[in-house]
Each structure stands twice: as C-alpha cells, then as structure tokens.
Amino acid sequence: MQETESATIKPCPRCGREVIASKSGNQQARPVRKSDKGMCLECTVTSIMLGLPSAGMFPKEAMLLPHIQDQFAAVLRAGDADPEAHAIDWQRVVDNWELPFPRKFAPAKT
Ligand SMILES: [Zn+2]
Numbered sequence: 317m318q319e320t321e322s323a324t325i326k327p328c329p330r331c332g333r334e335v336i337a338s339k340s341g342n343q344q345a346r347p348v349r350k351s352d353k354g355m356c357l358e359c360t361v362t363s364i365m366l367g368l369p370s371a372g373m374f375p376k377e378a379m380l381l382p383h384i385q386d387q388f389a390a391v392l393r394a395g396d397a398d399p400e401a402h403a404i405d406w407q408r409v410v411d412n413w414e415l416p417f418p419r420k421f422a423p424a425k426t
Contacts, residue, residue, distance in 0.1 A: 321335045326357035328354070329355060330356075330421060331359075331415055352395070357404055358404060358406075358409045359412065359415075363417065363422075364391075364392065365379075376409075376410050376413040377410060379406050385404075387408060
C-alpha cells in the first residue's frame with residue numbers, strides 16, 4: 317500500500333465514522349468517487365438514495381433486502397459511481413437513515 321502518504325483519516329461529517337480521505341491521486345481507488353465529499357460510504361449511499369426519483373417510495377428497511385441492494389448497485393454502476401457495493405454496510409445505512417445531512421452534504425435534487 318503506497319497511498320498512506322497522501323491519505324488522511326477524517327470523521328464522516330454526518331455520522332462521525334472515520335474515513336480515509338485521499339488528498340491527491342488515487343482517485344480511481346475511491347469508492348463512489350463522484351459523490352465523495354468526505355462522507356463515509358454508507359452516508360454517500362444514503363445521499364444518493366435520497367436523491368433518486370423513487371426516494372420515499374420504500375421504507376428504509378428495504379435497504380436490507382438483497383434484491384433492493386442489487387438494484388441500487390446497478391444504479392450506482394449506471395451512474396459510473398463505481399462503488400464497492402459489496403463493501404456497503406447496509407445495516408449502517410438503515411441505522412443512520414434518519415441522521416440529518418450537514419447542509420453542504422444534502423442530497424442533490426435534480
Ligand atoms: Zn457517515
């Protein structure tokens with residue numbers, strides 16, 4: 317691993333989980349890099365979820381269903397977000413679902 321030099325550990329601005337933030341380079345190794353604003357993977361996932369047109373159409377518990385997770389992984393792939401879908405802790409997504417987003421990290425409505 318040669319990325320430690322340019323990586324710093326910062327708490328996620330939403331849930332406080334420590335995440336590795338690369339200062340430079342290595343962009344391609346970062347999960348969900350397009351949406352990465354310093355939030356952890358699960359909060360980023362939640363942000364994307366809430367920005368979807370179908371947001372609110374299903375209960376948060378649906379995130380634990382394998383076919384929902386598969387669909388979401390497909391959405392991320394289609395958006396070229398290239399997440400490590402298998403690395404998502406869906407239980408954390410659900411547990412933290414109601415956490416407010418700091419204003420600058422609010423889900424983007426398009
Ligand atoms: Zn987080």
